[in-house]
Structure formats: structure tokens, C-alpha cells
Amino acid sequence: MADDLEAISQQVEGSRDFDFPPLHLWQPEFSGDIDIRIARDGTWFHDGEPIRRESLRNLFASILRREEDGEYYLVTPAEKWRIQVELHPLIVTDAEIGDGDLQLTLNTGKVITPGDEYQLFVDPSVDNVAAVTLWHGLTALFSRGAWYRLAACADDNGLVSAGAFSFQLT
Template identity: 60%
Template structure:
């Protein structure tokens, strides 16, 4: 691991909230570019080699945000490193339907293990770059594309509403075509 990568990991682990770090409060100056790339399939690479430690990918994903300039950054209170993302930084690996308080909800599990309920704050949208497969909007300007298995499961659960395939989660309806 290079010194830059080790420094980000060390800085991130200091008194860190691993579930919901306050990225919105951290605005350090740009430290530069770091040779990290997230491929379209969700694989993270550092200096051309896959990052094979899932814990490290989860840590870095928790520090990731997309800013108004359209670029992606790993951010800590003291550092901000620009990285490259080919399509979407995260992947939805599973979609589960559940009933909670009498409401039908769709829960998406990301390739980092994090789960998010599909709702108005985390809506589905269709990604034209990959044939209108659904993706979900996440916090901090991030998005996650559905894996093939998650997409097929979602499509299988769709209902015909006004002649369009749609899925419901909470009070929201999301078109799939």
C-alpha cells in the first residue's frame, strides 16, 4: 500500500463514526489525485491492482462523496483526494421486499454491506448508459447501479400501473421503463 493510501486509512480511523461519518462537515483543501479507480462493475483498484480487502473498500466507500464539479473524492477532516469512477461508485447486490408497519418497502443491499431503503430520499432512476437498468441515489451525491441479479428480482416484483411496469416502496412508485 502506498504512503497516500495508508495515510488516508490512518486518518479515517481516528475517532471515526464508521456508519455515518459527517462528510458534510469536512471541507479540507484538495490534497491531489490518488490512483484509485472504481470500475463499472464496482471493483476498486489502487495503482491498477484490485483492492482485495473488503474492510478497506467499505472504509473508503464510507469516505466517498461526489461534489458539484461531478468528481468523486475520498474525504477526511484533514485530506481530500480525487479518485476516478467509471460509472457508479457502488453496486446494489440484493433487493429485498419487506413489510414494516403495514408498509411495503424495498431494501437495497450494497456491495459494501450497507443497506438503504428505497424511498423519496433514496429514489430509483433508470441509467441510460447500461440499457435503462435501475440505479439508486444515495447520500453525498453517490449512486449505486443494480447488479443483474438485483435488477431481475426488481423487475420480477413490478406491477402494471397505467400500462407501465413500476415498483412501490413506502409511499413512492418508481417506473422501470
Template identity: 70%
Template sequence: MADQLDKISDQLKDEQGRNFDSPPLHLWNPALSGDIPIRIAADGTWYHQGDPIIRESLRNLFASILRREDDGEYYLVTPAEKWRIQVELHPLLVTDVEPREDTLLLTLNTGRTLTVSEDHALFLEPRVENVAAVNLWHGLTALFSRSAWYRLVGLSNDHGVVSSGSFRLQLR
């Protein structure tokens, strides 16, 4: 099965052999290749065949080609293959939140950052006691880690939290 992971990784290299930073998933529509034994646990840990994926670079690479489709399922997608994986709650985690002028900058467990906005809206996740989560790209979402959630709550006021001048979420 490690060969299968290497094969997927090899498909994501450009002409110089470097991995894409943000692959054009919207352009890739291969037929379903099947299920692959990758599971993302509710705590954000990625597993392959029951063992944690400990190489952050590999996990981040797979996260860059992950999308959720209209059927509600999660897939790792390359130009030639599409593999269904299991996600217990949310595929990614928000690990930090930082106020920047009139916006909130979020950092994910993959190292990517984004600004809370209408496109990347916060919502409360009822399956985990209304902890905040955020909508991402390609149908993905990220749940706030405990420390990021506490920081977000600390940044809120009577009006909730505001980002990008207009996006607002009431936390209390």
C-alpha cells in the same frame, strides 16, 4: 503509495482506534490534496495503481469517505485531506433487493442497507440499457447488479415498483 492509503485510513479512526461507521463528511472541507490513482470500474471493482483492491474492509472504508461534489468529481475526504479519484459509471452497486412490508430494502456491495424512498430514489440509467440505479448519500449513486436488477423487475407489477407508500418507478 500504500503508505498514502494507510495514512488516509489512520485519519478515520476515533479516539479508541476504531474506524468510523459513517463519518461526518458534510463537516469536512479540506483543500484538494491532489489526485490519487484509485479508479472504480463500471462493474464496481475498485483499483489502486491498476491493481484491484481485494481487502473488502479497505474498500468499504474508502466507500464510507467518498462523496461526489457539485463539480461532478468524486473525492475521498478526511478531516485533513481530499483526494480526487476516477469513477467510470457509479461508485457502488446494489447487490440485493428485498421487499419488506411496504418498502424495498436494498443491500450495497459495501454491506450497507437502505430503504428506497424519496431520499433514496430509484432511476433508470440510460448508459446501461435503463437498468435501475439509486440515489445515495453525499451525491453518490449505486447501479443494480444483474441479479438485483432481475429481482427488482420480478417484484414489479403493472404500476412498477412502490416503496415507502409513495415512491414509484415504472420499469416496463
């Protein structure tokens, strides 16, 4: 399986868009299951061992999508590998008000502004902790620290971001 990881990595590293590769254009046939699992805490594992290289984890996160069947896949122009996700594939690690809007930092380093495109919701399966919708059917759960910082950003009316977004924490 280590060869599979290297092959996937080589396919997308050359000419890829490091922020948002065109996954919607890539429709390869199903290649099979690969022993990659994303734990509830956001740790990525391969063959039972944590993926320690942040750059490799971020590369895989950039080619991850959830399809209509509810399953998660690593997708390249030539291959599509199913992986296991225990809860949410990504984690919100920080929340703060920046430039008047709420800014969320993900465990991949990406920073997003919740609004119409990225909507906050509470996940009843984890005691109503906040999560956010992302691209390609993905979601990110708030870490404990980010959840507390999100609550600190709210006033009596909740949160407002991107000029039109509101979210009640109660």
C-alpha cells in the same frame, strides 16, 4: 501511494462514525489525485491492482463524495484526494421486499429503503438499467441479479416503497 492509503485509513479509523461520517463538515484543501479507480463493475483498484480487503474498500466508500464539479473525492478532516469512477461508485447487489418495503443491499453491505431520500432512476447510458441516488452525491447501479430481483418485486403498477415511492420499470 501505498503510504497514502494507509495514512487516509488511519485518519478516519479512530473516532469515525462507521455508517455515516460527517463529510459535510469536512472541507479540507485539495490534496491531489490518488491512483484509485472504481471500475464499471464496482471493483476498486489502487495502482492498477484490485483492493481485495473488503473492510478497506468499505472504509473508502464511507468517505467518498461527489462534488459539484462532478468529480469524486475521498475526504477526511485533513485531506481530499480525487479518484476516478468509470460509471457509478457503488453497486446494488440485492433487491427484495422486506417489512412491506423494497430493501436494497449495496456492495458495501449497507441496506437502504428507496423513497424520497434514495430515489430509483434508469440510467440511459447502460441500457436503462436501474440505479439509485445515495448520500453525498453518490449513486449505485443495479447488478444484473439485483435488476432481475427488482423486476420480480414489481406488479402491474410498478414498485412502491417507503409508503409513497413508486417506480415504473417500463
